[in-house]
Amino acid sequence: MTLGSSAHKAVKDFLAEAEEITDQLGSELADLADRADSGDFNPDLLNSIFRGAHSLKGLAGMFGFSEISELSHNMENLLDWLRLGKLKLEPPVISVLFESHELLNSIIRSLADQKPDTHADGIAACVARINACLSPPEQQPEASPLLQLGLSERVLASLTEYEEHRLLDNYDRGRNIFRIHTSFDLTTFDVDLSLVSEKLKSCGEIISTLPSTDGTMDTSIDFDLLYGTTGEAEELEQLVENYSINIVLLGKKPLAEPETIPPEPNLSLPVVSPAEQTMAPPPASINPPPAPAGGDDSSSAKSMSRTVRVDIGKLDDLMNIVGELVLAHSSIASLATRMRNEGFSRMAIELGKSAKGLERKLTDLQKGVMEIRMIPVGQLYEKMSRIVRKISREQGKKVELKFHGAETELDKLIVEDISDPMMHIIRNAIDHGIEPPEQRLALGKDEKGTITIASYSKGNHVVIEVQDDGGGIDVQKIKTKALQKGLVHDVGTVSDKEALDFIFLPGFSTTDQISEVSGRGVGMDVVRNNITSISGMVDIETSQGAGTRFIITLPITLAIIKVLIISCAGRTYALPITSVLESLILHERDIKSVERKEVIQLRETTLPLLRLDAFFGIGRQERRPDEFYVVVVGVAEKRLGIVVDDLLGQQDIVIKSLGESFKKFRGISGAADLGDQRTILVLDVGGMIAEAMKSGT
Incomplete structure (x- = not known):
């Protein structure tokens, strides 16, 4: 349909x-x-x-x-x-x-x-x-214990089924049941009743709020509150000493053992059911809005909420428009420069000033649209919390989830794209990492395992860490499996760090049996691919017997970004400026070879190189120049030098997706229009680093 x-x-x-x-x-x-x-x-x-x-x-x-x-x-x-x-x-x-x-x-x-x-x-x-x-409960032939509280027939008849249950529950748990009679001035009773209720809720439960026939309706209105608490009457009197209150202890059920139930802050709201709304007005806000001018105290028709729900697609369209404006500004600024060089000085100066003003406003507009798209990663944490609780119950494991940095903000689309990889990492942590309670106790650990998710900003990136205190990853087992699969010929030449990268290969697993929890058609290779597709990177740190940490590094946004325009073998590309650390001019003699990989010595470290033309398999019409540029890029702690022919300047761009058919090409995150009828590829630094480290390009 x-x-x-x-x-x-x-x-x-x-x-x-x-x-x-x-x-x-x-x-x-x-x-x-x-x-x-x-x-x-x-x-x-x-x-x-x-x-x-x-x-x-x-x-x-x-x-x-x-x-x-x-x-x-x-x-x-x-x-x-x-x-x-x-x-x-x-x-x-x-x-x-x-x-x-x-x-x-x-x-x-x-x-x-x-x-x-x-x-x-x-x-x-x-x-x-x-x-x-929903089978019918067994009938209880004995008389209701509420009769022992001495409540009048009028009050018992006024209680709803829910209120009666809450009264019985408080009574059965040995709490003091009080009847609190209150009297308020007619002009302020709604605010006063709300304030008294809030104070009482701080150390107990208001079971019911009923209008009282005592008092005179001319100047005051009275209420009877049924109240359950572990506190005593003296404490309640001090709590509401500024109000006209009469407190009567109705009773409590004797307990065989001393009272151990702690007071419950903020246990319940004043219960005035819909059926009773004709009996008692609902409590009003503690701080009611002022009455409108002119004495009209009728309720306002304005909405209380100032939130507008906006489809993310509309924000994408708005961001694209902003991007087009940025490109138009670049053209205007370039035109002003050309006019100044050709002698149109006065007109060029005026046009240049206008371009500068436009640039400032565009920057503000761009920042505003970006802020609208940003959401706290805490929204993602809530989903992870449900997953942990559900799976840990299914697995018969006790797992505690801890959060840090929930206020860290990311682009809405990046948060959505990272959800599935995060979910799979957490499933793996519960299924393969956290040990069963009895095994943890035997190892001297707390029977309850811990998964900690932390996020924090690092430069122009956001880092999300998922750490468990389980058994860790058996690196030796990974090396053995890699040897069996023919991925290596001598495990002695493979470092622990390189071995951990094997788990991101398609179909690679050290688990003999695939479980229903983590083996649901998604491997760690898909996790890495999903993360690199949004220009992110994932690293692993593990300690045998102590746990594993996954470190995910993500760009804050993928919308409008500033890039460095580079050229290589007659082609033009864009590198996100957030990943660019520095640029160098080198000669062929500066390049060394270590284990068949090209490197250079950069200060105190060895920097691996990647020749862009070789990486993309671009044929050259001319021989490589003897002097070239190396753009040093980095994500997280990983560094790479990209060898290019020339640096053409910086520019703001809007990244456009290339569609599903281009997803298999590593090292490309999208395309962009430069505003002069040219479309160039935007390089994915995270994917290039991962590919270079794996293949030694």
């Missing part, structure tokens, strides 16, 4: 909103599973997950996506039983919730990719598992 433009836009809007909801659901489900292990979780978290499933159900129903609506509806039922205490949060239930979330993600992704519907069987199986969890 072909969608009209309006229908297509509606579907895109739905997918954007649905992705936000499912991302949030995934993070909250992971938090819920972690807290369930400790036997204690925040009921607000469960409520938030329930609301997310409910919102997704309504959104999908509105747009006619019945599969998503059906699955999220059943998920909502399961979550509702958990909220009401009809179901315990146990591993089988958590597993069903994760399965439902993963299936929702899969359906939404299929819609985004416009793939045919193939999820009917999966949905039916998932719904069956949900229904199996």
Whole structure:
């Protein structure tokens, strides 16, 4: 079925909103599973997950996506039983919730990719598992323990099923149950009630907020709050000493053992259910906006959010336009220079001034568009967190994930492109790196393994490190496997660093059995290819028995970049200036040969060389010049000297993709228009360094 433009836009809007909801659901489900292990979780978290499933159900129903609506509806039922205490949060239930979330993600992704519907069987199986969890609970014949609290029939009749469950839960956990009577002035009760609620939530849970018949409605309004806490009445009186409060202890369930449950900061919101909204006004914001001039206190129609969701494709188009303007500016500046040289001094000077002003504004515009595209890598970390929790449970391993540098920013498209390589590296770390708990204990390690993801800026690049404290990579085993495959003839000549590079070769693995976790059709060769395709590099550091670190170095953006224009054998190329360290003028006599590789001595180090014409197999009409330029480039800690004929200057360019058919050509990241009807190739420094190190070109 072909969608009209309006229908297509509606579907895109739905997918954007649905992705936000499912991302949030995934993070909250992971938090819920972690807290369930400790036997204690925040009921607000469960409520938030329930609301997310409910919102997704309504959104999908509105747009006619019945599969998503059906699955999220059943998920909502399961979550509702958990909220009401009809179901315990146990591993089988958590597993069903994760399965439902993963299936929702899969359906939404299929819609985004416009793939045919193939999820009917999966949905039916998932719904069956949900229904199996929703078996009726055993009837409890004994009287409700709430009768011991001395609550009036009016209050008991006013409680919702959820509030009754929260009251029972607090009672069963041996907490003090208080009735807190509050009285507020009619003109400020909304703000005062909100402030009191926030203070009380800092050390307990507000179970219910009910209007009270005490007091006079002429000047004041009264509320009764049912409140559960581990604290005592004296502490509560000090907490809300500035307000008219009356605190009465209703009771608590005696515990066989001393109280060990710590106070829970920010445990729950004041519960005023939709059914009770006629009984009590909802608490207002702590800092309400000022009333409009003229005394009109009606609510504003303006949106509270100042965020606009923009398709990344529109930003790409905008960036291309900026790039074209940059090229137009270059032409104008060049024309001004030519006019000045030919004697049109006054006109040339005026044109040159205008070109300078245009350049400043273009720089500001370029910077603004770039900032819009930048997002914190912390958004990527949230996805990795869900993967770690899910896989570690499947593997029966205990893994803790630590983050550093979540605020570091990268281009949105680079973050998307790095997601799959990062996911595969983390899968490998859990599957092959982190040992099972019993093995770690036998080795004297903590039974819980640790994966640390850190990111930081380094010059014009961003470095992302993924480190685990597992068993490390057996370098000797890699060398043996390389010998068996005929990749080397003498392992004694292969350094540990060179051996680690073998794992990036297609089909190379030291694992005898491919697991469901890391062996899913993606090898480390694809990881490296995906990273180099965005002008990045990946390195490995490992220590036997102590763990492995993957170091990924990425450019901050691939949109508009400044490049060095070079020429070699009559061809013109562009080198990203962020990778250029310096340039040298050398002669053939300066070149040495070490192990059949051309090198030069640069200060205290040996610098490998790459002849650009030989790398691309370009035939020369003339012999190579005796004097030439060497452009020293570097990514991360790796350095390479690229031998070229001439340096033609610097220029801002917009990189354009060359399409799928050119992806197999290493060392090329795209093409660019120079503004004078010439199109040149933009070199991929990371790919060239990797290829040169591997082949010794």
